Amino acid sequence: MKTHELFDIQDQVVAITGAASGIGLAYAEVMAVNGAKVNLIDVDEKALLEAVLWLQEKGANVHGELADVTESSTLQKAFNSIMERHGKLDIVFANAGISGGPGFLKGNGERNPAGEVENLSLDVWEKVFATNVTSILRTLQIVAPHMKRQGHGRVIVTSSISASMPESLVSSIYAISKGTVGHMVRQYAFELAKYNILVNAIAPGPVVTNIGGGRLKFEESRKPFEESAPLGKIARTSDLQGAALFLASAASSMVTGTQIVIDGGRTLGKAN
Ligand SMILES: NC(=O)c1ccc[n+]([C@@H]2O[C@H](COP(=O)([O-])OP(=O)(O)OC[C@H]3O[C@@H](n4cnc5c(N)ncnc54)[C@H](O)[C@@H]3O)[C@@H](O)[C@H]2O)c1
Incomplete structure (x- = not known):
């Protein structure tokens, strides 16, 4: 197959x-400039409006x-x-x-009391789990029925190497929230495969x-992150766009339940 067939996302509803902001905006950009109909969901009204305008200036079919x-x-x-607007939903x-x-260490290697287990806030735990974990269940509960009816769908989660x-x-x-997210990807990929719904993650x-x-x-x-990555640098959001296009397109039709690690080799350990 040719590149344009393998990676075609023209008119896909995303x-x-x-x-x-950040990674989500980079996903939106790569989807939009390759012809998808892109719907941005965010809680930050001002940033959402700016992102929509920025993509519209590139000629994108985009809504916030x-x-x-x-x-x-x-x-x-x-x-x-989104369903009323487009009548279908292909990729989420x-x-x-x-x-x-913070973590339990500072960048200079000293312990950081604010990140040590006995000082963690249960309120922060609840908020992080609500945003990073429960939101994915909530999203799946909303979109899976549509995707089952359509007979296809793709859910692409942003996990992390912390998974x-x-x-x-x-x-x-x-880290623990993302560990849970990693398992959700395997679990729901397994359950939803029968309906041709692929569930994968990008793990930056x-x-x-x-x-x-x-x-x-x-x-x-x-600096401490760059020094511990074998490639000696950390990612920019554009470094994630190739994997997003791969997981959204026909190129990955047999891929489900997996996480694509994009970390400059960080999970391999320190090489220098
Ligand atoms: N940046 C990293 O180093 C990194 C590494 C691995 C994974 N991730 C993951 O990537 C994802 C995106 O993060 P990012 O780094 O682009 O951060 P970011 O802060 O630049 O963007 C996150 C966006 O999510 C929105 N958001 C936050 N809470 C929300 C809510 N309750 N409802 C709706 N929207 C909400 C924010 O308004 C913001 O626009 C996250 O899941 C994050 O954990 C980030």
Whole structure:
């Protein structure tokens, strides 16, 4: 098959949660510039409007839906509106997520009391699980019935390398939430395969975005992550666009229940 057949997403209806910034916006961009009909879902109204305008300037077929993934009613309303607009739903990126605060080590290797187990906040635990984990169940509960009726669908979750390794510089709450997400991908891929619904994840290492107050935009904060990645650098959001296109297109028709790690080799260990 030729590239344009393998990776064709023309006129596919795509919904992306957490699409107004960072990784979700990069997914939206690659979907939109390759001809998909893209629906951005986000809780940040101002950023959502800016993202929609930015994509429209590129000639994209794009709409914004204001919704909080931790609230069933607003999320249901957003998907209802997408279904009314397009009459189908082919691809859903369940991407919205938040940080859980600092890890138990600082970048210089010293212990960080704020991230140690005895000091963790149960309120933060609840909020991170609501946003990173329960939101995915909620999204699946809304979209699976549509996809079953259609006889096809793709759900692409943003997990993390934290799904398969413990973290020191990143909150344990976040790592545990993503570990759960990793298992949700396997579990629901297994259950939904009968209906031709593919469930996969993109599992990034650190990526420069606005998460955690945008700390990775600062060289000082990036340094320990860059030094522990064999490629010696961390990802930009555009580094995730190839995997997004692969998982959304015919190129991955036999792929389900998997996580594509994009981490510059970080999970292999320190090479230098
Ligand atoms: N940046 C990284 O280093 C990294 C690494 C691995 C995985 N991830 C994951 O990638 C995903 C996207 O994060 P990002 O780094 O692009 O962060 P980001 O902060 O740049 O973007 C996240 C977007 O999600 C939205 N959002 C947050 N809570 C929401 C809610 N309750 N309802 C609707 N929208 C909500 C925000 O408004 C924002 O637009 C998250 O699941 C995150 O855990 C990020």
